[in-house]
Amino acid sequence: xxxxxxTAPRRSAAARTRRPPSAAAGEREEPDQARxxxxxxxxxxxxxxxxxxxxxxxxxxxxxxxxxxxDGVLDGILMIVGDQHFELSxxxxxxxxxxxxxxxxxxxHTVEQxxxxxxxSVEDTLAIVTNxxxxxxxxxxDTALERIPTETFLKQIDKSCAMWTEQIGYxxxxxxxxxxxxxxxxxxGLILETYHYINSASRHISTAIAHCYxxxxxxxxxxxxxEEYDHSWMARDSLVNMGLSKEEVENAHPLxxxxxxxxxxxxxxxxDTLGYLACTxxxxxxxxxxxxGANTLQRLAVDYGFPEDCLAPLVSHVAExxxxxxxxxxxxxxxxxxxxxxxxxxxxxxNLHDLKHSFDQYNYGIIQYYxxxxxxxxxxxxxxxxx
Numbered sequence: 371x372x373x374x375x376x377t378a379p380r381r382s383a384a385a386r387t388r389r390p391p392s393a394a395a396g397e398r399e400e401p402d403q404a405r406x407x408x409x410x411x412x413x414x415x416x417x418x419x420x421x422x423x424x425x426x427x428x429x430x431x432x433x434x435x436x437x438x439x440x441d442g443v444l445d446g447i448l449m450i451v452g453d454q455h456f457e458l459s460x461x462x463x464x465x466x467x468x469x470x471x472x473x474x475x476x477x478x479h480t481v482e483q484x485x486x487x488x489x490x491s492v493e494d495t496l497a498i499v500t501n502x503x504x505x506x507x508x509x510x511x512d513t514a515l516e517r518i519p520t521e522t523f524l525k526q527i528d529k530s531c532a533m534w535t536e537q538i539g540y541x542x543x544x545x546x547x548x549x550x551x552x553x554x555x556x557x558x559g560l561i562l563e564t565y566h567y568i569n570s571a572s573r574h575i576s577t578a579i580a581h582c583y584x585x586x587x588x589x590x591x592x593x594x595x596x597e598e599y600d601h602s603w604m605a606r607d608s609l610v611n612m613g614l615s616k617e618e619v620e621n622a623h624p625l626x627x628x629x630x631x632x633x634x635x636x637x638x639x640x641x642d643t644l645g646y647l648a649c650t651x652x653x654x655x656x657x658x659x660x661x662x663g664a665n666t667l668q669r670l671a672v673d674y675g676f677p678e679d680c681l682a683p684l685v686s687h688v689a690e691x692x693x694x695x696x697x698x699x700x701x702x703x704x705x706x707x708x709x710x711x712x713x714x715x716x717x718x719x720x721n722l723h724d725l726k727h728s729f730d731q732y733n734y735g736i737i738q739y740y741x742x743x744x745x746x747x748x749x750x751x752x753x754x755x756x757x
Contacts, residue, residue, distance in 0.1 A: 420477030452529035517709035559740030565605035578639035611680035622748030627735025645721035
């Protein structure tokens with residue numbers, strides 16, 4: 371049987387580029403009526419439990435269960451939910467058994483069905499679900515809720531972005547670079563894809579402007595574009611300092627993971643301005659976009675044999691972004707609004723979560739492509755004459 375207990379957040383070398391949680395871990399409020407109703411429901415075998423969105427992580431090992439990196443690990447598992455950290459204890463069960471159990475906490479299976487499918491006794495199934503409910507880890511839906519107070523919405527987005535930024539920082543790309551388990555070209559590739567990432571700003575911001583119907587938001591986004599559209603030269607000059615030519619950088623072709631990230635963000639910008647503004651809190655706050663993260667990259671560059679201060683132009687871009695406070699665009703947009711319609715909040719959160727997974731794809735693409743000794747660096751376009 372597994373139990374979840376609040377614990378203080380832990381920080382590993384793999385996550386030095388992430389920002390810390392925004393509140394004390396394990397901090398809990400008294401259960402409200404919805405929480406008490408959920409705790410009562412857990413005793414019903416026909417109850418269909420659904421876990422709040424979470425991630426699982428093993429400290430000092432770069433991996434999370436979203437990407438299948440925890441197989442075989444038995445102890446020290448952290449369950450991260452928003453700004454709260456819980457340590458899971460395993461009483462006679464392996465982690466793989468628990469993760470298999472967890473995937474049925476989707477709101478579509480009853481307690482009795484989960485027991486039958488997993489082979490875990492009804493008694494233990496009820497105990498796990500009840501323990502999670504007591505910790506406030508079960509999803510509590512209010513179908514009558516039509517509007518969410520702006521302050522409540524912003525606080526929840528902050529907590530979720532802290533969790534996902536933390537998870538991105540725990541990706542094995544970062545632990546691999548910290549531990550020097552990847553070859554030099556992987557670090558170079560990270561900076562190359564960062565160049566493409568920064569260079570895409572005019573594309574996704576202009577898409578957001580074109581599909582925004584709020585005049586004040588459109589003006590704000592136009593100012594954002596004016597500040598961001600020409601920053602790619604900073605990453606380009608850093609790559610020149612690392613040994614590439616200006617022409618090589620400007621003619622380089624992005625990896626598919628980078629294209630996917632950009633296209634996903636453009637699609638979000640096209641259909642959901644609120645969701646796009648929420649996404650800025652994630653992509654403007656990820657490790658490489660913070661001063662701590664930029665300083666870590668400078669240290670790693672030297673560790674990998676690149677010239678000292680080769681990343682100075684890129685660091686200056688980060689400093690400008692921090693000064694501009696682009697992570698505050700959502701707050702600025704909602705400053706004169708008391709509520710957010712629930713349907714818009716749901717859509718924005720789903721788009722924000724999708725972008726988080728685009729970052730996973732982006733990071734894995736860097737590892738896969740730049741670890742392969744046979745691949746061209748920078749990546750070339752394949753034209754007709756190459757066929």
